[in-house]
Amino acid sequence: MNTQFKIIAEDDKTGARITRWKTNHGTVETPFFMPVATKMAVKHLTSTDIKEIGIQAVIANSLVLELSRGSLYIEKRGGIHKLMNYDGTIFTDSGGFQMIRESFYEKTTPKGVVFRDPLNQKKSFLATPEWVMHVQGHIGSDVAMILDDHNAHTHTKEKHAEAVLQTYEWGKQCVHAKINPKQLLFGIIQGGSYLDLRKKSAKLMESLQFDGMALGGLATGEPIPVMKKVVSTVTKIIKKEQPRYLMGLGSPIEMINTIGMGIDCFDSTYPTQNARHNTLFTMQGKIDIAKGRYIHDDNPIEEDCDCYTCKNYTKAYVCHLAKSEEPIAMRLKTYHNIFFMKRLMNEAKLAIKENRYQKFEKEFARSFGKKKEQPQKEGKKQKNVSLV
Ligand SMILES: [Zn+2]
Structure with missing residues (x-):
């Protein structure tokens, strides 16, 4: 799907910009923040509240939805927009982030990630690139994410280097396994805090055909200056004519800082958790x-x-x-x-x-x-x- 991406305005002294691009549910204007609707609801708010606030996009978690209700259940009810009664843009995370959660993660194999079902600890299953594209396709989100090899920032450089190559292999497979032509697909740049690995990952990801680029594996406890260094390095080398999404960041000052580096969109549970x-x-x-x-x-x-x-x-x-x-x-x-x-x-x-x-x-x-x-x-x- 073509995003018809446009840069509307750019700041002279920083990398900050306003962009517009199309999803299957209308045009979004960046920068924007996405509240997290893991299980098809932003905690304590209705879809009407979200619309009234003027939120352009939310993000649901396809792995959690597949385990709790099933993507076919959602498809049968007309898809996630109809079920939630939300006509804005919906992103889905592929499940890669759950790799750093002990309750979900079992092991990584070249074929995919072996997850445990936290609802039924005995049951394990293999999330392959094909599987995550099918799940996200049936859910009917506007933006799907590739399966990425997500490592904690404390892991060794060797682990992060393997993750960069693995994410590239899975990214390639996700491009081929896409079942929903209306869905956009974003690549994910990994590499932990290692700038050389981040650069390599950015180059590999940009060699594939994606509709937007995400930075993964950040805002997970690494020092803020390290996070900023990674973002400024990556945003300088990736192409400008595509949406740029910083996954998992939602603290206001760091959002404003990284918009200044050229980031367009964010998601995080930070504001809702703080409110609670x-x-x-x-x-x-x-x-x-x-x-x-x-x-x-x-x-x-x-x-x-x-x-x-x-x-x-x-x-x-x-x-x-x-x-x-x-x-x-x-x-x-x-x-x-x-x-x-x-x-x-x-x-x-x-x-x-x-x-x-x-x-x-x-x-x-x-x-x-x-x-x-x-x-x-x-x-x-x-x-x-x-x-x-
Ligand atoms: Zn108020």
């Missing part, structure tokens, strides 16, 4: 809404935020609901954080259009970084994600 743990994002930093002082605060979470939560409720009320563990607190907190991500992307776009991205990046880092109410770190939280 009472950490809410504002342009002036993170706040812990369950802190005692907010119980007497009659202002919204953020004064100029137009989200459903801020338009209707005060910090005092959301603090009370969070402390009382009222279920609705989860929705109100999550709504605000996802709305914040959308707002942040809009601010980034405006800065690119007005050619002042560098200034915007510095100002945002200063204002968002100043509050220190941060109960958790991203790497730690990602490991705690419950997928089943």
Whole structure:
């Protein structure tokens, strides 16, 4: 499928850009953030909420869906868009990321990855490139990901070097095994923190016919300067005329930094997980809404935020609901954080259009970084994600 990719605006001093491209469910405009809908739902939000916020794309996990319900079940109901009642763009992850989860991963063979079914620990199965393309094809997502050999950043260079070659072999097989002509297929660049391996992987991936390029194996606990070095190295050498997706990153400052390096889209559980743990994002930093002082605060979470939560409720009320563990607190907190991500992307776009991205990046880092109410770190939280 042709993405009809276009670069709409570029910042002069940084790599930041606005791009537009087509998926089977309309045109998306980057930069954008994708909330994670592992099992066909963004936790605590309905598809109507997501649409109302203006979210252009979400990402589901094809491996988890295949194990829990089955891709044929989804196909029988008209596909994932119809079932979710969401007409935006839907990405699916192939399952490669589950290789770093002990509950799923058994071993890697040249044919594919042997996973354990966490719902039935005794059952193991081989996820081959052909299998992941069939599963994603039946689910009916707009963007499918290749099966990649995903290693933890702590693994040896030899392991990462093997993963680069293995991902290339599987990528080739995925191109041939694609069953859904309406689906876009993205390649995944691996290589851990090793810049030479990243360059090699980028070159190998670009020798294949993909509709977009993803950077995998990042935001999994490696130091932030290392992650940034990898992103800046890769974005300098891959072709500009394609979508660039940084998988698993969702912390606001690093998103803004890597947009400046030329990244177009992101996905992460970061804003939804933070919301669940009472950490809410504002342009002036993170706040812990369950802190005692907010119980007497009659202002919204953020004064100029137009989200459903801020338009209707005060910090005092959301603090009370969070402390009382009222279920609705989860929705109100999550709504605000996802709305914040959308707002942040809009601010980034405006800065690119007005050619002042560098200034915007510095100002945002200063204002968002100043509050220190941060109960958790991203790497730690990602490991705690419950997928089943
Ligand atoms: Zn709000």
